[in-house]
Amino acid sequence: MPTIVSVDDSTVPGEGSSRLLLLVSSDNKHIVVEEDIMSRSRFISKQVEGFEATSQRHAILLPFSSFVLNKVIEYCSHYRGYYLLEDDPDAAPPGRSPVREWDQEFLDVDRNMLLRIIKAAHYLEIKSLVGSCARAIADMIRGKTTEEMREILGVENDFTPEEEHSPSSKCTG
Amino acid sequence: MDSGADLNEDNPAQFWSTTVYGRLSRFCDAERHGSAELCASVRQALRAERAAMEAELRTLDLRIFALSPAHPSRLPPEILVHIFSYLFAVRTDLSCYSTKHLQLAIEQSARVTHVCQRWREVALGAPLLWRNIIVPLKSEEWSRTIYNRAQLVPIVLFWLRQKEWSLAPGQRQAPPLPIEDLARVEQLKLASYDGEADALAKLLRTPAPILEVAEVFCQHVDMSPADLFAGHAPRLRSLFLNQFPSFPWNSPILSNLVCLEIRNDRMNVAGHASPDSVLHALQKMPALEALALCNCLPKFPRDSAVLEALIVVPSRLRLLELHGSLRDCVGFCQHLIFPAAGINLALRCFTWGVATGFRVLWPIIVAAGGVSPAPFVAFDFSMQSSEYLALMAQRTAARGAAPLPKFAWGTSNHSLELDLEWNHRVGWNAVDLMRELCKTLSVQGLRKLDVDIADAPPGARTQEVTVNDWLEIFGSATDLRDVQAWGFAAQWLCRALLMVTDDGQTWHSILRRPSHPWDFFFLPKMHTLRLGGITEELCYVFPEEGLQLGDLLVLALRTRAENGAPVRDLELSHATHALEDELPDVVDSVYVDEYASPRDEEVRFGVREPDANE
Numbered sequence: 001m002p003t004i005v006s007v008d009d010s011t012v013p014g015e016g017s018s019r020l021l022l023l024v025s026s027d028n029k030h031i032v033v034e035e036d037i038m039s040r041s042r043f044i045s046k047q048v049e050g051f052e053a054t055s056q057r058h059a060i061l062l063p064f065s066s067f068v069l070n071k072v073i074e075y076c077s078h079y080r081g082y083y084l085l086e087d088d089p090d091a092a093p094p095g096r097s098p099v100r101e102w103d104q105e106f107l108d109v110d111r112n113m114l115l116r117i118i119k120a121a122h123y124l125e126i127k128s129l130v131g132s133c134a135r136a137i138a139d140m141i142r143g144k145t146t147e148e149m150r151e152i153l154g155v156e157n158d159f160t161p162e163e164e165h166s167p168s169s170k171c172t173g
Numbered sequence: 174m175d176s177g178a179d180l181n182e183d184n185p186a187q188f189w190s191t192t193v194y195g196r197l198s199r200f201c202d203a204e205r206h207g208s209a210e211l212c213a214s215v216r217q218a219l220r221a222e223r224a225a226m227e228a229e230l231r232t233l234d235l236r237i238f239a240l241s242p243a244h245p246s247r248l249p250p251e252i253l254v255h256i257f258s259y260l261f262a263v264r265t266d267l268s269c270y271s272t273k274h275l276q277l278a279i280e281q282s283a284r285v286t287h288v289c290q291r292w293r294e295v296a297l298g299a300p301l302l303w304r305n306i307i308v309p310l311k312s313e314e315w316s317r318t319i320y321n322r323a324q325l326v327p328i329v330l331f332w333l334r335q336k337e338w339s340l341a342p343g344q345r346q347a348p349p350l351p352i353e354d355l356a357r358v359e360q361l362k363l364a365s366y367d368g369e370a371d372a373l374a375k376l377l378r379t380p381a382p383i384l385e386v387a388e389v390f391c392q393h394v395d396m397s398p399a400d401l402f403a404g405h406a407p408r409l410r411s412l413f414l415n416q417f418p419s420f421p422w423n424s425p426i427l428s429n430l431v432c433l434e435i436r437n438d439r440m441n442v443a444g445h446a447s448p449d450s451v452l453h454a455l456q457k458m459p460a461l462e463a464l465a466l467c468n469c470l471p472k473f474p475r476d477s478a479v480l481e482a483l484i485v486v487p488s489r490l491r492l493l494e495l496h497g498s499l500r501d502c503v504g505f506c507q508h509l510i511f512p513a514a515g516i517n518l519a520l521r522c523f524t525w526g527v528a529t530g531f532r533v534l535w536p537i538i539v540a541a542g543g544v545s546p547a548p549f550v551a552f553d554f555s556m557q558s559s560e561y562l563a564l565m566a567q568r569t570a571a572r573g574a575a576p577l578p579k580f581a582w583g584t585s586n587h588s589l590e591l592d593l594e595w596n597h598r599v600g601w602n603a604v605d606l607m608r609e610l611c612k613t614l615s616v617q618g619l620r621k622l623d624v625d626i627a628d629a630p631p632g633a634r635t636q637e638v639t640v641n642d643w644l645e646i647f648g649s650a651t652d653l654r655d656v657q658a659w660g661f662a663a664q665w666l667c668r669a670l671l672m673v674t675d676d677g678q679t680w681h682s683i684l685r686r687p688s689h690p691w692d693f694f695f696l697p698k699m700h701t702l703r704l705g706g707i708t709e710e711l712c713y714v715f716p717e718e719g720l721q722l723g724d725l726l727v728l729a730l731r732t733r734a735e736n737g738a739p740v741r742d743l744e745l746s747h748a749t750h751a752l753e754d755e756l757p758d759v760v761d762s763v764y765v766d767e768y769a770s771p772r773d774e775e776v777r778f779g780v781r782e783p784d785a786n787e
Contacts, residue, residue: 115248122252130255138259143277146287158290 021048022059023073029066030059037076042125064120071113072120075106075129103132111140111153253295254302257285261302279307279319300324304359306352307331320352327359327383328352332373354379355402364390380405388413402426410460420469422446422454430458434465434494446471452483452508462489466505467496473504486510494519621655622647643669644695653696659706666704667722669695670729697738705746705766723748723780727755734759751780 019035021044038044047060062069107114118133141149150157157164248256261282282302286293296302303322308331320328330352355361355376361384363373377389381402387409399421402409411432414420420435427433448471455461464487473480485508493511495502643665647653658666704726712722730740739759745752746766753763 118252119248122249130252134252134255135259137256142260142281144284146284149284149288155289155292157288159287164287 019048023069024059024061025066025069026063027065029069031066031069031073033073037073037080040076040079040126040128041072044124062120063123064116068113068116068120071106071109071117072124072126072129075121076126078102078106079128104136107132107136247291250295250298253292254299257282257296257299257302260285261305276307278305282319283315297322300326305329305331325357328357329360330358330362332363352376355381355384357383359383360386362386362388377401378403381409382407384409386411389417390415399424420446422450427454428457429460431460432463433458433461434463434467435469436465436467436496437469445469448473448480448504448508449483451505452480452485455485455487456483458487460489461487463492464490465492465494467494470495470497470501470505473501473507480508483508484510488512492519620652622650622653622657648695650696652698654698655701656696656699657703657705659704663704663707664722667725667729670725670733700739700741702740702742703744704748705744707747721780723752723755727752727780730756731759749780755780 020032021035021038023031023033023038025031035044035048044060107117109117114133114136118130118137121129121133137153141152144152149155261278282296286296300323303319304326306316306320306323306328308316352358353376356379358381361381363376378400379402381387382405384402384406385408387402387406388411401421401424404425406426407429409426409429412426412430413432413434413436415436416438417435421427446469451471455464487509490512493509495505497505656666707722713720730743733739741761743756743760743762744764744766748765753765756763
């Protein structure tokens with residue numbers, strides 16, 4: 001279970017059309033965000049259901065930095081109200097359909113940031129963002145040689161020389 | 174999860190012995206002494222508990238993962254598999270001819286397993302990543318390796334067109350196949366050549382219990398149609414057959430089809446089915462949404478009381494494409510009742526006398542759709558000459574001696590395309606045909622227009638699109654946004670834009686009265702204009718006055734811009750760059766291509782040089 005910290009009601013602004021959530025990042029930044037925006041995250045939705053059961057307001061502690069969290073919130077804000085197949089495959093698609101090209105621009109970040117975003121999206125269970133990040137990472141290494149893939153993603157070659165050159169360990173196609 | 178006990182992290186063994194086994198013993202008692210209802214409720218409780226525990230485990234996994242460093246080699250397997258799935262992906266719309274793409278996809282998947290131990294372990298542990306089996310790869314061993322990695326998951330089998338296709342038939346070899354039947358094949362995309370036909374026929378004769386999509390280029394395959402998938406393909410939804418000599422219309426594999434496409438070469442039509450067998454089969458295909466019958470339509474007799482009663486109501490049909498003789502297309506449509514709306518209809522009919530043929534066909538189409546053409550969301554229509562067949566035969570006899578004549582006449586998705594080049598050679602009055610079609614379909618909603626009369630021979634003018642034709646036929650096309658015109662059509666379009674009649678009277682009146690009130694614009698919403706195929710003959714609108722087409726264009730576009738109907742994008746081929754200098758203040762984007770054939774080199778479509786005496 002994630003760590004949930006009870007907070008004073010005054011920490012959270014008053015309720016409007018959409019309830020507000022308090023998210024706390026690993027660098028101890030408090031970020032208030034509308035519940036509607038974060039409803040794309042199944043993790044957050046489950047937490048909110050838990051709040052309703054205890055009728056108590058909570059802050060949700062998240063194990064990633066405010067920089068990453070803000071990026072995730074930006075993504076969720078952009079697609080607020082949109083139907084995305086990956087996040088809700090059972091729902092009937094409404095009329096509006098987003099332009100996913102926006103994702104490409106949104107994810108035009110360095111490798112480390114991209115990896116942090118995909119991890120955060122995975123933690124928060126935002127499948128559409130996981131998919132977009134995975135596609136972006138795949139695009140970074142598509143058509144590259146093995147060595148280039150290692151270089152681009154900073155992966156160490158941990159094969160022993162025997163394994164690397166053994167005909168049985170690899171198919172050269 | 175039952176909250177009766179907490180997980181004792183210091184002593185898990187004690188936790189299991191005291192708590193879990195204790196609870197299990199309760200269930201064992203229920204099994205021994207309880208009623209069937211009690212056992213069922215215990216089972217349900219156990220399942221619920223298992224689900225809760227799995228959820229807890231997942232949460233723990235996520236926490237562990239979230240606290241680990243963000244490093245690609247440490248990404249959790251789910252994310253790595255997700256990334257690999259994009260890398261390994263083969264586009265589902267690819268056919269068996271996309272050799273290069275498929276080869277690259279499979280090479281990419283091989284490289285991923287060589288990056289590091291973890292990537293290799295994750296990739297090999299995900300059989301779904303290996304479901305695309307491509308034959309031939311560089312070696313039989315590699316095909317088998319991929320097949321084995323797919324373990325038991327349903328596979329997609331691509332049988333590619335071989336690089337050695339240009340070899341003489343006797344020298345071609347069938348590629349080794351990792352499978353002997355279609356038991357595990359979910360999608361099948363095959364292209365055969367004569368050296369491979371036997372192996373392919375053998376495979377196609379086996380039952381296909383999980384096959385959903387089959388796309389087969391069957392040239393040279395010698396097999397009885399009834400043998401296709403041994404008549405057993407209960408999950409088959411989409412079937413695309415190319416060059417299949419005679420389709421098995423009585424086969425049980427058709428009953429669940431959503432999409433059926435049969436495409437044959439028009440020059441090699443053989444084994445037509447009987448009309449009643451086709452219609453009976455279609456009556457038994459209630460899920461059908463897309464149907465393409467290209468050069469395989471049955472021959473419909475002129476009168477048949479038996480056939481008359483055979484009506485097909487494809488209630489889910491959204492796309493119908495027919496290629497064949499006008500009589501067969503008409504005969505087929507006479508037995509259809511289309512759904513109320515949303516039909517995408519494409520017809521390629523060949524006949525003598527195109528305009529007459531259209532008059533015959535159209536009422537049939539309208540009748541099939543009810544009382545009006547309203548059900549059609551798109552209409553793509555083409556009539557082709559029967560002489561085409563003769564020309565094709567000539568061309569085949571003397572390959573390379575004559576270029577393939579172009580002829581097309583059709584509309585597509587609110588765009589109308591007209592290529593009259595071939596029309597001149599067979600003496601049809603394409604303008605009449607166009608007028609007929611536009612009257613029937615109404616051009617009011619038309620957004621895009623492409624008219625090509627680039628290579629009309631000298632003396633053919635009387636049968637082409639004149640200024641008055643433009644005004645008469647397209648005057649009501651008030652929604653037209655994108656216009657492309659070539660050759661004569663371009664010249665006449667420019668004149669129509671200024672409403673210059675064929676005798677030039679309007680032009681002279683404009684010259685005399687520069688403050689002519691422009692209260693009407695031809696094609697008022699047009700924002701994109703592409704003109705091309707301007708030859709020397711066409712450069713001068715009024716040769717005696719030396720007036721160039723460019724002068725007219727500049728005047729027309731400037732006047733439109735000043736009066737609130739600007740053209741934003743302009744593309745001109747065979748034009749001088751002088752036009753680029755003239756137009757930037759009235760057009761957002763101008764592209765000029767100076768290409769011209771050698772004989773036209775000295776004359777360019779452009780702005781008239783100032784006359785010293787003027």
